[in-house]
Amino acid sequence: MTGFDTALTRDARVEVPLIGGAMFPCSNPELVAAVSEAGAIGIVQPLSMEYVHRRLLRDGLRLIRQLTQKPIGMNVLIEQSSNLYLERMRRYVDIALEEGVTFYITSLGKPHWVVDRVAQVGGVVYHDVTERKWALKALDAGVRGLIAVNNRAGGHAGPKSAEQLMDELGDLGLAVVCAGGIGDAPDFVAALRMGYAGAQLGTRFIATTECTAHPDYKRAIVESDEDDIVLTERVTGVPLAVIRTSYVARVGTKAGRLARWLLRHRRTKHLMRTIYALQSAWRLKRSNFAGESSRDYWQAGRSVRGITSIEPAGEIVRRFAAAVTDRRSPAS
Numbered sequence: 001m002t003g004f005d006t007a008l009t010r011d012a013r014v015e016v017p018l019i020g021g022a023m024f025p026c027s028n029p030e031l032v033a034a035v036s037e038a039g040a041i042g043i044v045q046p047l048s049m050e051y052v053h054r055r056l057l058r059d060g061l062r063l064i065r066q067l068t069q070k071p072i073g074m075n076v077l078i079e080q081s082s083n084l085y086l087e088r089m090r091r092y093v094d095i096a097l098e099e100g101v102t103f104y105i106t107s108l109g110k111p112h113w114v115v116d117r118v119a120q121v122g123g124v125v126y127h128d129v130t131e132r133k134w135a136l137k138a139l140d141a142g143v144r145g146l147i148a149v150n151n152r153a154g155g156h157a158g159p160k161s162a163e164q165l166m167d168e169l170g171d172l173g174l175a176v177v178c179a180g181g182i183g184d185a186p187d188f189v190a191a192l193r194m195g196y197a198g199a200q201l202g203t204r205f206i207a208t209t210e211c212t213a214h215p216d217y218k219r220a221i222v223e224s225d226e227d228d229i230v231l232t233e234r235v236t237g238v239p240l241a242v243i244r245t246s247y248v249a250r251v252g253t254k255a256g257r258l259a260r261w262l263l264r265h266r267r268t269k270h271l272m273r274t275i276y277a278l279q280s281a282w283r284l285k286r287s288n289f290a291g292e293s294s295r296d297y298w299q300a301g302r303s304v305r306g307i308t309s310i311e312p313a314g315e316i317v318r319r320f321a322a323a324v325t326d327r328r329s330p331a332s
């Protein structure tokens, strides 16, 4: 028993207020299970499960259940512009509910329908936000918590620092989780001190023995410093945090002129976003298993600064938890 009691540990029904964040393409079922088994909560990325790791969502959830009985969560990316895609997300939520998942993290769009559906079984939704205006919409939709994605995060980073986000979001009466820049235990301790109810980590969990990403990718995370992380528009059309490999240094980080023009115009921007979404899914999937010489992108956040070795996910969770508990003990 670790003795943590935060809004996140209560909502997610876990011992340690830590989330192994959803990662397309890095969230393989074994990694999700290892994070949860250690007392934190691993989040399933359903598209990653089906498209990258080649398991139907229901089979993947059942595999995780064989590896751990502890709670897991699921990520729901709400891309409103395609009905086909929304329909698929609704199906994923139904499957996850049937398989007993009660903790959901939504990104983009309006999470109303997820909140309503999940509430029927006593489930909880946290929503990814990068600033207050999105948090107010999420509050209106009835979410229980916010994942405050800051400017050090892997994936699509936000524009603000962890401190700024706490100032902006702390008064809304919702649980606020820090996402971005947490590579080692002292960063986790600092986030809890700032008032966060917990932390969501992505990059740290790629450099683990359970993650099936290519060994060159994991090694690049361990060897990179925060200055090696750049934001590129060339993958998804909006800034994405990646390691500046020799390929990235060669091609630059700006979207091509035609793509930029198409993204700016009302009549073509949805088409361009769809092209980017399809292309990036295919490209990031390939990059997960690609070695150093490839022409692909390795996503990572500035948390690389604190990551110095490849470790089992459970050891990371236990080390982070112990760092907080040690500071609380009277001897320290």
Ligand SMILES: Cc1cc2nc3c(=O)[nH]c(=O)nc-3n(C[C@H](O)[C@H](O)[C@H](O)COP(=O)(O)O)c2cc1C
Residues within 6 Å of the ligand: 020, 021, 022, 023, 024, 025, 026, 045, 075, 107, 128, 149, 152, 153, 154, 155, 156, 179, 180, 181, 182, 200, 201, 202, 203, 204, 299, 300, 301, 302, 303, 304
């Ligand atoms: C490789 C990678 C893929 C990601 N994919 C997703 C995703 O599919 N959905 C999502 O909500 N967040 C995604 N994220 C964001 C993470 O869940 C998490 O919020 C972020 O990594 C935290 O920052 P950190 O990497 O500095 O720990 C991704 C992050 C990384 C590094």
